[in-house]
Amino acid sequence: MVRREQWPPYRVFGELLLALLLGLIALGSEEIAGSGEARTWLVTVAVMVLAPLRRALPGAVLILAASLSWLFVGISALLIVAGWSAGRRIAGSARALVVFAVALVMSMAVPVVQDLPRVSPEKLMVLAVSFLAIVAMPGIASRYWSQHRTLVDTLHAQRTQLLRENAMIARQTQLRERQRIAQDMHDSLGHQLTLIAVHTGALEVDSALNARQREAVGVLRGASVAAMRELREVVGLLRDETEDAAVPPAIGAGTAPDAGQRGVAQVDGLVEASRGAGARISVSRSGEPLALAPAVDRAAYRIVQEGLTNAHKHAAGAPVTVALRYEPDSLLVEVVNGPVPPGSAAGPEVSGGQGLTGLRERARLVGGMVHSGPLPDGGFRLAGVLPYGPVTVAATAAEPVLPPAAMEPAWATGPGDGSADPARGRPAVRVGKDGQPVIDWSRVYAAPDAAMFRGEARHRGFAVGCGLAAGVVVVLGVLAAWGMVELFKAMEDGSVSPDTYEQLRVGQAEAEVREQLPPGSFVNSDLNSQGPAKPAGASCETFASTETSGDWDEEKAFRFCFKDGKLVEKRTFMGRA
Numbered sequence: 001m002v003r004r005e006q007w008p009p010y011r012v013f014g015e016l017l018l019a020l021l022l023g024l025i026a027l028g029s030e031e032i033a034g035s036g037e038a039r040t041w042l043v044t045v046a047v048m049v050l051a052p053l054r055r056a057l058p059g060a061v062l063i064l065a066a067s068l069s070w071l072f073v074g075i076s077a078l079l080i081v082a083g084w085s086a087g088r089r090i091a092g093s094a095r096a097l098v099v100f101a102v103a104l105v106m107s108m109a110v111p112v113v114q115d116l117p118r119v120s121p122e123k124l125m126v127l128a129v130s131f132l133a134i135v136a137m138p139g140i141a142s143r144y145w146s147q148h149r150t151l152v153d154t155l156h157a158q159r160t161q162l163l164r165e166n167a168m169i170a171r172q173t174q175l176r177e178r179q180r181i182a183q184d185m186h187d188s189l190g191h192q193l194t195l196i197a198v199h200t201g202a203l204e205v206d207s208a209l210n211a212r213q214r215e216a217v218g219v220l221r222g223a224s225v226a227a228m229r230e231l232r233e234v235v236g237l238l239r240d241e242t243e244d245a246a247v248p249p250a251i252g253a254g255t256a257p258d259a260g261q262r263g264v265a266q267v268d269g270l271v272e273a274s275r276g277a278g279a280r281i282s283v284s285r286s287g288e289p290l291a292l293a294p295a296v297d298r299a300a301y302r303i304v305q306e307g308l309t310n311a312h313k314h315a316a317g318a319p320v321t322v323a324l325r326y327e328p329d330s331l332l333v334e335v336v337n338g339p340v341p342p343g344s345a346a347g348p349e350v351s352g353g354q355g356l357t358g359l360r361e362r363a364r365l366v367g368g369m370v371h372s373g374p375l376p377d378g379g380f381r382l383a384g385v386l387p388y389g390p391v392t393v394a395a396t397a398a399e400p401v402l403p404p405a406a407m408e409p410a411w412a413t414g415p416g417d418g419s420a421d422p423a424r425g426r427p428a429v430r431v432g433k434d435g436q437p438v439i440d441w442s443r444v445y446a447a448p449d450a451a452m453f454r455g456e457a458r459h460r461g462f463a464v465g466c467g468l469a470a471g472v473v474v475v476l477g478v479l480a481a482w483g484m485v486e487l488f489k490a491m492e493d494g495s496v497s498p499d500t501y502e503q504l505r506v507g508q509a510e511a512e513v514r515e516q517l518p519p520g521s522f523v524n525s526d527l528n529s530q531g532p533a534k535p536a537g538a539s540c541e542t543f544a545s546t547e548t549s550g551d552w553d554e555e556k557a558f559r560f561c562f563k564d565g566k567l568v569e570k571r572t573f574m575g576r577a
Helices: 009-032 037-053 058-068 073-089 093-115 121-204 211-244 257-261 264-276 294-314 355-365 441-493 498-503 510-516 522-528
Strands: 281-286 320-326 330-337 369-374 380-387 539-545 554-563 566-576
Touching: 009 037, 009 073, 037 058, 037 073, 058 073, 058 093, 058 121, 073 093, 073 121, 093 121, 121 211, 121 264, 121 294, 121 441, 264 281, 264 294, 264 320, 294 320, 294 330, 294 355, 294 380, 355 369, 355 380, 510 554, 510 566, 522 539, 522 566, 539 566
Parallel strands: 281 320
Antiparallel strands: 320 330, 330 380, 369 380, 539 554, 554 566
Protein backbone atom coordinates (compact mmCIF):
# COMPACT_ATOMS: atom_id res chain seq x y z
CA MET A 1 0.00 0.00 0.00
CA VAL A 2 2.93 2.31 0.70
CA ARG A 3 5.97 2.95 -1.42
CA ARG A 4 8.90 2.26 0.89
CA GLU A 5 12.29 3.79 0.30
CA GLN A 6 15.63 4.27 1.99
CA TRP A 7 16.31 7.73 3.30
CA PRO A 8 19.50 9.45 2.12
CA PRO A 9 21.20 11.90 4.50
CA TYR A 10 19.59 14.97 2.94
CA ARG A 11 16.15 13.40 3.39
CA VAL A 12 16.83 12.73 7.07
CA PHE A 13 17.92 16.34 7.54
CA GLY A 14 14.84 17.62 5.72
CA GLU A 15 12.49 15.50 7.81
CA LEU A 16 14.11 16.67 11.05
CA LEU A 17 13.79 20.28 9.92
CA LEU A 18 10.13 19.79 8.96
CA ALA A 19 9.36 18.09 12.27
CA LEU A 20 10.97 20.98 14.15
CA LEU A 21 8.99 23.53 12.13
CA LEU A 22 5.67 21.73 12.69
CA GLY A 23 6.51 21.38 16.37
CA LEU A 24 7.09 25.13 16.70
CA ILE A 25 3.79 25.84 14.91
CA ALA A 26 1.98 23.44 17.23
CA LEU A 27 3.64 25.01 20.27
CA GLY A 28 2.65 28.52 19.22
CA SER A 29 -0.90 27.50 18.32
CA GLU A 30 -1.51 25.84 21.67
CA GLU A 31 -0.03 28.82 23.51
CA ILE A 32 -2.35 31.20 21.65
CA ALA A 33 -5.31 28.93 22.41
CA GLY A 34 -4.44 29.14 26.11
CA SER A 35 -3.85 25.43 26.58
CA GLY A 36 -2.13 24.20 29.69
CA GLU A 37 1.59 23.62 29.75
CA ALA A 38 1.30 19.83 29.87
CA ARG A 39 -1.17 19.76 27.00
CA THR A 40 0.92 22.15 24.93
CA TRP A 41 4.08 20.09 25.23
CA LEU A 42 2.19 16.83 24.68
CA VAL A 43 0.73 18.11 21.41
CA THR A 44 4.12 19.49 20.32
CA VAL A 45 5.93 16.20 20.92
CA ALA A 46 3.14 14.23 19.22
CA VAL A 47 3.34 16.44 16.13
CA MET A 48 7.13 16.07 15.93
CA VAL A 49 6.83 12.28 16.16
CA LEU A 50 4.00 11.97 13.65
CA ALA A 51 5.68 14.24 11.07
CA PRO A 52 8.39 11.74 9.95
CA LEU A 53 6.11 8.78 10.65
CA ARG A 54 3.74 9.95 7.92
CA ARG A 55 6.21 8.70 5.26
CA ALA A 56 5.95 5.12 6.48
CA LEU A 57 2.27 5.22 7.51
CA PRO A 58 0.68 8.07 5.55
CA GLY A 59 -2.88 6.79 5.86
CA ALA A 60 -2.72 6.14 9.60
CA VAL A 61 -1.12 9.52 10.35
CA LEU A 62 -3.70 11.33 8.20
CA ILE A 63 -6.64 9.66 9.94
CA LEU A 64 -5.15 10.25 13.40
CA ALA A 65 -4.40 13.90 12.67
CA ALA A 66 -7.91 14.43 11.27
CA SER A 67 -9.43 12.85 14.38
CA LEU A 68 -7.48 15.12 16.75
CA SER A 69 -7.59 18.34 14.72
CA TRP A 70 -10.82 19.57 16.35
CA LEU A 71 -9.56 18.85 19.86
CA PHE A 72 -6.02 20.22 19.46
CA VAL A 73 -5.50 23.31 17.33
CA GLY A 74 -1.78 22.56 17.11
CA ILE A 75 -2.51 19.55 14.87
CA SER A 76 -3.79 21.74 12.00
CA ALA A 77 -0.41 22.31 10.33
CA LEU A 78 0.40 18.59 10.54
CA LEU A 79 -2.96 17.83 8.92
CA ILE A 80 -1.98 19.78 5.80
CA VAL A 81 1.39 18.02 5.52
CA ALA A 82 -0.22 14.63 6.18
CA GLY A 83 -2.73 15.24 3.37
CA TRP A 84 0.08 16.08 0.95
CA SER A 85 2.08 12.99 1.89
CA ALA A 86 -0.92 10.64 1.81
CA GLY A 87 -1.98 11.81 -1.65
CA ARG A 88 1.49 11.11 -3.01
CA ARG A 89 2.52 7.97 -1.18
CA ILE A 90 -0.61 5.80 -0.94
CA ALA A 91 -0.52 3.37 -3.89
CA GLY A 92 -3.83 2.92 -5.67
CA SER A 93 -6.51 5.54 -6.24
CA ALA A 94 -9.19 3.45 -4.54
CA ARG A 95 -7.10 3.05 -1.39
CA ALA A 96 -6.29 6.75 -1.30
CA LEU A 97 -9.98 7.61 -1.73
CA VAL A 98 -10.94 5.33 1.17
CA VAL A 99 -8.27 6.83 3.44
CA PHE A 100 -9.33 10.40 2.68
CA ALA A 101 -13.01 9.52 3.16
CA VAL A 102 -12.28 7.99 6.57
CA ALA A 103 -10.21 11.05 7.50
CA LEU A 104 -13.12 13.31 6.49
CA VAL A 105 -15.54 11.38 8.68
CA MET A 106 -13.14 11.40 11.64
CA SER A 107 -12.51 15.14 11.30
CA MET A 108 -16.26 15.77 11.54
CA ALA A 109 -16.94 13.27 14.31
CA VAL A 110 -15.97 15.43 17.33
CA PRO A 111 -17.94 18.58 16.40
CA VAL A 112 -20.97 16.50 15.40
CA VAL A 113 -20.93 14.64 18.73
CA GLN A 114 -20.64 17.95 20.59
CA ASP A 115 -23.76 19.27 18.83
CA LEU A 116 -25.90 16.19 19.47
CA PRO A 117 -28.87 15.87 19.40
CA ARG A 118 -29.02 19.00 17.23
CA VAL A 119 -26.77 18.92 14.16
CA SER A 120 -26.73 21.83 11.75
CA PRO A 121 -26.46 20.96 8.02
CA GLU A 122 -24.69 24.27 7.46
CA LYS A 123 -22.03 23.32 9.97
CA LEU A 124 -21.52 19.94 8.30
CA MET A 125 -21.09 21.66 4.94
CA VAL A 126 -18.56 24.11 6.33
CA LEU A 127 -16.60 21.27 7.94
CA ALA A 128 -16.59 19.27 4.71
CA VAL A 129 -15.49 22.22 2.58
CA SER A 130 -12.76 23.08 5.08
CA PHE A 131 -11.44 19.51 4.95
CA LEU A 132 -11.46 19.52 1.16
CA ALA A 133 -9.58 22.81 1.02
CA ILE A 134 -7.04 22.03 3.76
CA VAL A 135 -6.45 18.30 3.23
CA ALA A 136 -7.90 17.03 -0.06
CA MET A 137 -6.51 19.74 -2.33
CA PRO A 138 -2.89 19.26 -1.16
CA GLY A 139 -3.39 15.51 -1.53
CA ILE A 140 -4.64 15.80 -5.11
CA ALA A 141 -1.88 18.22 -6.05
CA SER A 142 0.84 15.99 -4.60
CA ARG A 143 -0.59 12.90 -6.28
CA TYR A 144 -0.54 14.40 -9.77
CA TRP A 145 2.87 15.95 -9.18
CA SER A 146 4.20 12.51 -8.23
CA GLN A 147 2.55 10.92 -11.26
CA HIS A 148 4.10 13.55 -13.50
CA ARG A 149 7.57 12.80 -12.13
CA THR A 150 6.99 9.07 -12.54
CA LEU A 151 5.84 9.59 -16.13
CA VAL A 152 8.89 11.68 -17.01
CA ASP A 153 11.24 9.13 -15.45
CA THR A 154 9.49 6.28 -17.28
CA LEU A 155 9.70 8.04 -20.65
CA HIS A 156 13.38 8.73 -20.07
CA ALA A 157 14.01 5.09 -19.17
CA GLN A 158 12.11 3.91 -22.26
CA ARG A 159 14.10 6.22 -24.50
CA THR A 160 17.35 4.96 -23.01
CA GLN A 161 16.20 1.37 -23.49
CA LEU A 162 15.26 2.00 -27.12
CA LEU A 163 18.66 3.52 -27.84
CA ARG A 164 20.35 0.57 -26.16
CA GLU A 165 18.28 -1.92 -28.15
CA ASN A 166 18.95 -0.10 -31.43
CA ALA A 167 22.68 -0.23 -30.72
CA MET A 168 22.36 -3.94 -29.91
CA ILE A 169 20.52 -4.62 -33.17
CA ALA A 170 23.17 -2.74 -35.13
CA ARG A 171 25.90 -4.78 -33.44
CA GLN A 172 24.08 -8.04 -34.11
CA THR A 173 23.64 -7.07 -37.75
CA GLN A 174 27.37 -6.46 -38.09
CA LEU A 175 28.19 -9.79 -36.47
CA ARG A 176 25.72 -11.64 -38.68
CA GLU A 177 27.26 -10.08 -41.75
CA ARG A 178 30.66 -11.29 -40.59
CA GLN A 179 29.14 -14.72 -40.12
CA ARG A 180 27.80 -14.67 -43.67
CA ILE A 181 31.26 -13.80 -44.94
CA ALA A 182 32.85 -16.60 -42.92
CA GLN A 183 30.28 -19.12 -44.15
CA ASP A 184 30.73 -18.10 -47.76
CA MET A 185 34.51 -18.26 -47.50
CA HIS A 186 34.27 -21.72 -45.98
CA ASP A 187 31.70 -23.09 -48.43
CA SER A 188 32.93 -21.64 -51.72
CA LEU A 189 36.55 -20.57 -51.41
CA GLY A 190 37.47 -23.40 -49.05
CA HIS A 191 36.04 -25.98 -51.42
CA GLN A 192 37.93 -24.57 -54.40
CA LEU A 193 41.21 -24.40 -52.48
CA THR A 194 40.73 -28.00 -51.40
CA LEU A 195 40.33 -29.07 -55.02
CA ILE A 196 43.47 -27.13 -55.97
CA ALA A 197 45.44 -28.85 -53.22
CA VAL A 198 44.16 -32.28 -54.27
CA HIS A 199 44.94 -31.64 -57.95
CA THR A 200 48.43 -30.36 -57.26
CA GLY A 201 49.07 -33.25 -54.88
CA ALA A 202 48.18 -35.70 -57.64
CA LEU A 203 50.39 -33.89 -60.15
CA GLU A 204 53.29 -33.83 -57.72
CA VAL A 205 53.53 -37.63 -57.79
CA ASP A 206 52.76 -37.93 -61.52
CA SER A 207 55.62 -39.80 -63.22
CA ALA A 208 55.00 -38.00 -66.51
CA LEU A 209 56.38 -34.75 -65.07
CA ASN A 210 60.05 -33.96 -64.85
CA ALA A 211 61.77 -32.72 -61.71
CA ARG A 212 61.39 -29.05 -62.54
CA GLN A 213 57.68 -29.42 -63.17
CA ARG A 214 57.25 -31.39 -59.96
CA GLU A 215 59.05 -28.61 -58.10
CA ALA A 216 56.73 -25.99 -59.61
CA VAL A 217 53.69 -28.09 -58.74
CA GLY A 218 55.05 -28.48 -55.21
CA VAL A 219 55.35 -24.71 -54.88
CA LEU A 220 51.76 -24.35 -56.14
CA ARG A 221 50.54 -26.98 -53.70
CA GLY A 222 52.39 -25.29 -50.83
CA ALA A 223 50.83 -21.94 -51.74
CA SER A 224 47.35 -23.46 -51.83
CA VAL A 225 47.89 -25.12 -48.45
CA ALA A 226 49.17 -21.82 -47.01
CA ALA A 227 46.12 -20.04 -48.43
CA MET A 228 43.87 -22.65 -46.85
CA ARG A 229 45.51 -22.14 -43.47
CA GLU A 230 45.16 -18.37 -43.73
CA LEU A 231 41.54 -18.90 -44.69
CA ARG A 232 41.11 -21.07 -41.60
CA GLU A 233 42.54 -18.31 -39.40
CA VAL A 234 40.27 -15.66 -40.91
CA VAL A 235 37.16 -17.84 -40.63
CA GLY A 236 38.08 -18.79 -37.07
CA LEU A 237 38.61 -15.13 -36.16
CA LEU A 238 35.25 -14.12 -37.55
CA ARG A 239 33.58 -16.98 -35.72
CA ASP A 240 35.30 -16.19 -32.41
CA GLU A 241 34.13 -12.58 -32.54
CA THR A 242 30.54 -13.59 -33.12
CA GLU A 243 30.64 -16.16 -30.33
CA ASP A 244 32.16 -13.63 -27.92
CA ALA A 245 29.21 -11.36 -28.63
CA ALA A 246 26.74 -14.15 -27.84
CA VAL A 247 25.46 -14.27 -31.40
CA PRO A 248 24.78 -17.81 -32.61
CA PRO A 249 27.22 -18.84 -35.32
CA ALA A 250 24.58 -20.06 -37.71
CA ILE A 251 22.29 -17.06 -37.67
CA GLY A 252 22.39 -15.35 -40.99
CA ALA A 253 25.03 -17.69 -42.37
CA GLY A 254 25.01 -16.92 -46.05
CA THR A 255 26.79 -17.13 -49.31
CA ALA A 256 27.74 -14.96 -52.17
CA PRO A 257 25.02 -13.17 -54.09
CA ASP A 258 25.12 -15.77 -56.83
CA ALA A 259 24.70 -18.59 -54.33
CA GLY A 260 21.00 -18.85 -55.06
CA GLN A 261 21.81 -20.24 -58.53
CA ARG A 262 23.36 -23.42 -57.11
CA GLY A 263 21.15 -26.40 -56.41
CA VAL A 264 20.63 -30.10 -57.02
CA ALA A 265 21.11 -29.59 -60.75
CA GLN A 266 24.69 -28.47 -60.12
CA VAL A 267 25.61 -31.53 -58.00
CA ASP A 268 26.93 -33.31 -61.08
CA GLY A 269 29.34 -30.43 -61.65
CA LEU A 270 30.67 -30.80 -58.12
CA VAL A 271 31.13 -34.52 -58.62
CA GLU A 272 32.94 -34.08 -61.92
CA ALA A 273 35.29 -31.50 -60.41
CA SER A 274 36.14 -33.90 -57.61
CA ARG A 275 36.63 -36.80 -60.01
CA GLY A 276 39.01 -34.64 -61.96
CA ALA A 277 41.11 -34.39 -58.81
CA GLY A 278 41.37 -38.17 -58.67
CA ALA A 279 38.56 -38.89 -56.23
CA ARG A 280 36.48 -42.04 -56.69
CA ILE A 281 32.90 -40.85 -56.50
CA SER A 282 29.67 -42.61 -57.35
CA VAL A 283 26.29 -40.90 -57.58
CA SER A 284 22.91 -42.55 -57.13
CA ARG A 285 19.43 -41.11 -57.49
CA SER A 286 16.16 -42.76 -56.57
CA GLY A 287 12.54 -41.73 -56.51
CA GLU A 288 10.69 -39.28 -58.70
CA PRO A 289 12.39 -35.87 -58.73
CA LEU A 290 10.13 -33.12 -57.40
CA ALA A 291 10.36 -29.36 -57.65
CA LEU A 292 12.23 -27.91 -54.70
CA ALA A 293 11.92 -24.53 -53.10
CA PRO A 294 15.00 -22.38 -53.82
CA ALA A 295 16.18 -22.54 -50.21
CA VAL A 296 15.75 -26.33 -50.10
CA ASP A 297 17.54 -26.70 -53.44
CA ARG A 298 20.39 -24.58 -52.15
CA ALA A 299 20.63 -26.56 -48.89
CA ALA A 300 20.88 -29.86 -50.79
CA TYR A 301 23.73 -28.47 -52.90
CA ARG A 302 25.58 -27.29 -49.78
CA ILE A 303 25.28 -30.70 -48.12
CA VAL A 304 26.88 -32.40 -51.10
CA GLN A 305 29.56 -29.71 -51.35
CA GLU A 306 30.41 -29.97 -47.65
CA GLY A 307 30.54 -33.76 -47.80
CA LEU A 308 32.91 -33.77 -50.78
CA THR A 309 35.10 -31.07 -49.24
CA ASN A 310 35.45 -33.02 -46.00
CA ALA A 311 36.21 -36.21 -47.94
CA HIS A 312 38.99 -34.47 -49.87
CA LYS A 313 40.49 -32.99 -46.72
CA HIS A 314 40.22 -35.88 -44.30
CA ALA A 315 39.91 -39.03 -46.43
CA ALA A 316 41.89 -38.48 -49.61
CA GLY A 317 41.75 -41.54 -51.83
CA ALA A 318 38.76 -43.08 -50.07
CA PRO A 319 35.71 -43.99 -52.16
CA VAL A 320 32.81 -41.53 -51.88
CA THR A 321 29.13 -42.18 -52.49
CA VAL A 322 26.64 -39.38 -53.12
CA ALA A 323 22.96 -40.35 -52.87
CA LEU A 324 19.87 -38.28 -53.65
CA ARG A 325 16.66 -40.07 -52.64
CA TYR A 326 13.30 -38.43 -53.28
CA GLU A 327 11.05 -39.76 -50.53
CA PRO A 328 7.28 -39.10 -50.47
CA ASP A 329 7.62 -36.19 -48.05
CA SER A 330 11.27 -35.16 -48.16
CA LEU A 331 14.56 -35.26 -50.03
CA LEU A 332 17.34 -37.33 -48.46
CA VAL A 333 20.84 -36.14 -49.37
CA GLU A 334 23.68 -38.40 -48.27
CA VAL A 335 27.46 -38.26 -48.72
CA VAL A 336 29.41 -41.26 -47.41
CA ASN A 337 33.15 -41.74 -47.68
CA GLY A 338 34.98 -44.93 -46.85
CA PRO A 339 37.99 -45.27 -44.58
CA VAL A 340 41.30 -43.76 -45.59
CA PRO A 341 43.23 -46.32 -47.68
CA PRO A 342 46.45 -47.55 -46.08
CA GLY A 343 49.46 -45.55 -47.19
CA SER A 344 47.44 -42.59 -48.44
CA ALA A 345 48.69 -39.17 -47.39
CA ALA A 346 46.39 -37.29 -45.09
CA GLY A 347 44.88 -34.20 -46.57
CA PRO A 348 45.51 -30.71 -45.21
CA GLU A 349 43.79 -30.30 -41.86
CA VAL A 350 42.04 -27.02 -42.55
CA SER A 351 38.74 -26.36 -40.85
CA GLY A 352 37.12 -23.13 -39.75
CA GLY A 353 34.49 -24.97 -37.77
CA GLN A 354 31.70 -23.48 -39.85
CA GLY A 355 30.63 -26.20 -42.28
CA LEU A 356 28.51 -28.60 -40.26
CA THR A 357 27.17 -25.86 -37.98
CA GLY A 358 26.08 -23.81 -40.98
CA LEU A 359 24.51 -26.85 -42.63
CA ARG A 360 22.45 -27.63 -39.54
CA GLU A 361 21.19 -24.08 -39.36
CA ARG A 362 20.46 -23.97 -43.09
CA ALA A 363 18.51 -27.23 -42.88
CA ARG A 364 16.64 -26.02 -39.79
CA LEU A 365 15.54 -22.87 -41.56
CA VAL A 366 13.88 -24.93 -44.29
CA GLY A 367 12.31 -27.36 -41.83
CA GLY A 368 14.87 -30.14 -42.21
CA MET A 369 17.74 -31.61 -40.28
CA VAL A 370 21.36 -32.70 -40.78
CA HIS A 371 23.13 -35.66 -39.21
CA SER A 372 26.84 -36.41 -39.34
CA GLY A 373 29.11 -38.95 -37.70
CA PRO A 374 31.73 -41.66 -38.17
CA LEU A 375 30.90 -45.14 -39.43
CA PRO A 376 32.00 -48.43 -37.85
CA ASP A 377 34.39 -49.16 -40.74
CA GLY A 378 36.26 -45.88 -40.23
CA GLY A 379 34.39 -43.89 -42.83
CA PHE A 380 32.18 -40.85 -42.35
CA ARG A 381 28.54 -40.13 -43.19
CA LEU A 382 26.86 -36.77 -43.76
CA ALA A 383 23.11 -36.86 -44.39
CA GLY A 384 20.37 -34.28 -44.60
CA VAL A 385 16.58 -34.59 -44.67
CA LEU A 386 14.93 -31.66 -46.45
CA PRO A 387 11.14 -31.30 -46.78
CA TYR A 388 9.41 -30.29 -49.98
CA GLY A 389 7.02 -27.96 -48.17
CA PRO A 390 7.21 -24.25 -47.27
CA VAL A 391 10.54 -22.83 -46.25
CA THR A 392 9.24 -20.95 -43.22
CA VAL A 393 9.71 -22.77 -39.96
CA ALA A 394 9.81 -21.85 -36.32
CA ALA A 395 12.78 -22.02 -34.02
CA THR A 396 12.88 -25.15 -31.92
CA ALA A 397 13.93 -25.59 -28.35
CA ALA A 398 16.25 -28.46 -29.29
CA GLU A 399 18.60 -26.13 -31.17
CA PRO A 400 18.68 -22.74 -29.45
CA VAL A 401 20.27 -20.91 -32.31
CA LEU A 402 18.39 -17.67 -31.94
CA PRO A 403 19.70 -14.95 -29.64
CA PRO A 404 18.59 -15.19 -26.01
CA ALA A 405 15.23 -13.63 -25.31
CA ALA A 406 16.88 -11.18 -22.96
CA MET A 407 18.91 -9.76 -25.85
CA GLU A 408 15.94 -9.32 -28.18
CA PRO A 409 13.95 -6.10 -27.91
CA ALA A 410 10.27 -6.67 -27.36
CA TRP A 411 9.35 -4.95 -30.62
CA ALA A 412 11.98 -6.73 -32.71
CA THR A 413 9.70 -9.72 -33.17
CA GLY A 414 6.02 -9.94 -33.84
CA PRO A 415 3.33 -11.05 -36.25
CA GLY A 416 4.13 -11.11 -39.88
CA ASP A 417 7.28 -13.19 -39.91
CA GLY A 418 5.65 -16.48 -40.56
CA SER A 419 3.86 -19.05 -38.52
CA ALA A 420 4.18 -18.58 -34.79
CA ASP A 421 5.80 -21.05 -32.46
CA PRO A 422 3.41 -21.60 -29.54
CA ALA A 423 6.02 -23.55 -27.59
CA ARG A 424 8.33 -20.59 -27.26
CA GLY A 425 5.96 -17.72 -27.94
CA ARG A 426 8.11 -16.26 -30.72
CA PRO A 427 7.44 -15.86 -34.44
CA ALA A 428 8.83 -18.07 -37.15
CA VAL A 429 11.88 -17.12 -39.16
CA ARG A 430 11.02 -16.05 -42.69
CA VAL A 431 13.54 -17.24 -45.26
CA GLY A 432 14.28 -15.61 -48.60
CA LYS A 433 14.97 -17.26 -51.93
CA ASP A 434 18.65 -17.65 -51.09
CA GLY A 435 17.84 -19.57 -47.92
CA GLN A 436 18.78 -16.71 -45.59
CA PRO A 437 16.62 -15.09 -42.89
CA VAL A 438 14.84 -11.94 -44.02
CA ILE A 439 15.11 -8.89 -41.75
CA ASP A 440 12.12 -6.56 -41.87
CA TRP A 441 13.90 -3.26 -41.35
CA SER A 442 10.65 -1.32 -41.64
CA ARG A 443 9.54 -2.84 -38.35
CA VAL A 444 12.85 -2.02 -36.72
CA TYR A 445 12.55 1.65 -37.56
CA ALA A 446 8.81 1.81 -37.05
CA ALA A 447 8.98 0.42 -33.53
CA PRO A 448 10.52 3.53 -31.94
CA ASP A 449 7.77 5.54 -33.63
CA ALA A 450 5.19 3.27 -32.02
CA ALA A 451 6.90 3.71 -28.68
CA MET A 452 6.86 7.46 -29.28
CA PHE A 453 3.12 7.30 -30.01
CA ARG A 454 2.62 5.40 -26.76
CA GLY A 455 4.58 8.12 -25.00
CA GLU A 456 2.35 10.75 -26.60
CA ALA A 457 -0.68 8.80 -25.42
CA ARG A 458 0.75 8.88 -21.91
CA HIS A 459 1.29 12.62 -22.28
CA ARG A 460 -2.33 12.99 -23.35
CA GLY A 461 -3.37 10.93 -20.33
CA PHE A 462 -1.31 13.17 -18.09
CA ALA A 463 -2.86 16.25 -19.70
CA VAL A 464 -6.33 14.84 -19.08
CA GLY A 465 -5.36 14.11 -15.49
CA CYS A 466 -4.07 17.65 -15.04
CA GLY A 467 -7.30 18.96 -16.55
CA LEU A 468 -9.34 16.89 -14.13
CA ALA A 469 -7.17 18.07 -11.25
CA ALA A 470 -7.64 21.68 -12.35
CA GLY A 471 -11.38 21.07 -12.53
CA VAL A 472 -11.37 19.65 -9.03
CA VAL A 473 -9.41 22.66 -7.78
CA VAL A 474 -11.90 25.04 -9.41
CA VAL A 475 -14.85 23.17 -7.90
CA LEU A 476 -13.19 23.15 -4.50
CA GLY A 477 -12.46 26.86 -4.84
CA VAL A 478 -16.10 27.57 -5.63
CA LEU A 479 -17.20 25.43 -2.70
CA ALA A 480 -14.72 27.17 -0.43
CA ALA A 481 -16.01 30.58 -1.51
CA TRP A 482 -19.57 29.44 -0.99
CA GLY A 483 -18.62 28.05 2.41
CA MET A 484 -17.06 31.35 3.45
CA VAL A 485 -20.18 33.22 2.38
CA GLU A 486 -22.35 30.79 4.33
CA LEU A 487 -20.06 31.08 7.34
CA PHE A 488 -20.28 34.87 7.40
CA LYS A 489 -24.03 34.62 6.95
CA ALA A 490 -24.23 32.15 9.82
CA MET A 491 -22.16 34.47 12.01
CA GLU A 492 -24.50 37.32 11.13
CA ASP A 493 -27.55 35.18 11.92
CA GLY A 494 -26.04 34.31 15.28
CA SER A 495 -25.07 37.84 16.39
CA VAL A 496 -27.02 40.62 18.16
CA SER A 497 -25.87 44.21 18.49
CA PRO A 498 -25.70 45.85 21.94
CA ASP A 499 -28.31 48.42 20.81
CA THR A 500 -30.82 45.70 20.02
CA TYR A 501 -30.12 44.08 23.38
CA GLU A 502 -30.81 47.37 25.19
CA GLN A 503 -34.05 48.01 23.28
CA LEU A 504 -35.65 44.74 24.29
CA ARG A 505 -37.49 44.73 27.62
CA VAL A 506 -38.48 41.92 29.95
CA GLY A 507 -42.21 41.29 29.65
CA GLN A 508 -42.42 41.97 25.93
CA ALA A 509 -44.34 39.49 23.82
CA GLU A 510 -42.19 36.65 22.51
CA ALA A 511 -43.34 37.22 18.93
CA GLU A 512 -42.42 40.90 19.13
CA VAL A 513 -38.98 40.10 20.54
CA ARG A 514 -38.23 37.38 17.98
CA GLU A 515 -39.02 39.78 15.16
CA GLN A 516 -36.04 41.87 16.27
CA LEU A 517 -33.73 38.89 16.85
CA PRO A 518 -31.85 36.99 14.10
CA PRO A 519 -32.89 33.37 13.34
CA GLY A 520 -29.87 31.92 15.13
CA SER A 521 -26.98 29.86 13.86
CA PHE A 522 -24.84 26.82 14.58
CA VAL A 523 -21.92 29.08 15.48
CA ASN A 524 -23.61 29.73 18.83
CA SER A 525 -23.96 26.07 19.75
CA ASP A 526 -21.12 26.30 22.27
CA LEU A 527 -22.60 29.42 23.90
CA ASN A 528 -25.95 27.71 24.54
CA SER A 529 -24.33 25.48 27.14
CA GLN A 530 -22.57 28.36 28.92
CA GLY A 531 -23.66 31.20 31.14
CA PRO A 532 -25.64 31.36 34.38
CA ALA A 533 -28.51 29.03 35.22
CA LYS A 534 -31.59 29.32 33.06
CA PRO A 535 -35.04 30.07 34.52
CA ALA A 536 -37.09 26.96 35.23
CA GLY A 537 -39.34 25.99 32.34
CA ALA A 538 -37.98 28.72 30.08
CA SER A 539 -36.74 28.33 26.50
CA CYS A 540 -33.58 30.33 25.88
CA GLU A 541 -31.72 31.60 22.82
CA THR A 542 -28.08 32.71 23.04
CA PHE A 543 -26.40 35.07 20.57
CA ALA A 544 -22.90 36.44 20.23
CA SER A 545 -22.35 40.15 20.45
CA THR A 546 -21.41 42.04 17.32
CA GLU A 547 -18.76 43.78 19.37
CA THR A 548 -15.49 41.88 19.39
CA SER A 549 -13.77 41.22 22.67
CA GLY A 550 -10.17 42.15 23.29
CA ASP A 551 -9.57 38.69 24.72
CA TRP A 552 -9.14 35.84 22.22
CA ASP A 553 -10.36 33.34 24.81
CA GLU A 554 -13.69 35.03 25.59
CA GLU A 555 -16.54 36.70 23.76
CA LYS A 556 -19.57 38.64 24.95
CA ALA A 557 -22.90 36.82 24.68
CA PHE A 558 -26.58 37.80 25.03
CA ARG A 559 -29.19 35.33 26.26
CA PHE A 560 -32.98 35.73 25.94
CA CYS A 561 -35.34 33.38 27.79
CA PHE A 562 -39.04 33.00 26.97
CA LYS A 563 -41.91 31.51 28.96
CA ASP A 564 -45.65 31.63 28.47
CA GLY A 565 -45.24 33.76 25.33
CA LYS A 566 -43.22 36.49 27.01
CA LEU A 567 -39.59 37.48 27.49
CA VAL A 568 -38.95 36.55 31.12
CA GLU A 569 -35.18 37.16 31.25
CA LYS A 570 -32.34 38.68 29.31
CA ARG A 571 -28.76 38.20 30.45
CA THR A 572 -25.29 39.08 29.23
CA PHE A 573 -22.19 37.05 30.09
CA MET A 574 -18.68 36.31 28.85
CA GLY A 575 -18.50 32.96 27.08
CA ARG A 576 -15.54 30.88 25.99
CA ALA A 577 -14.61 31.47 22.38
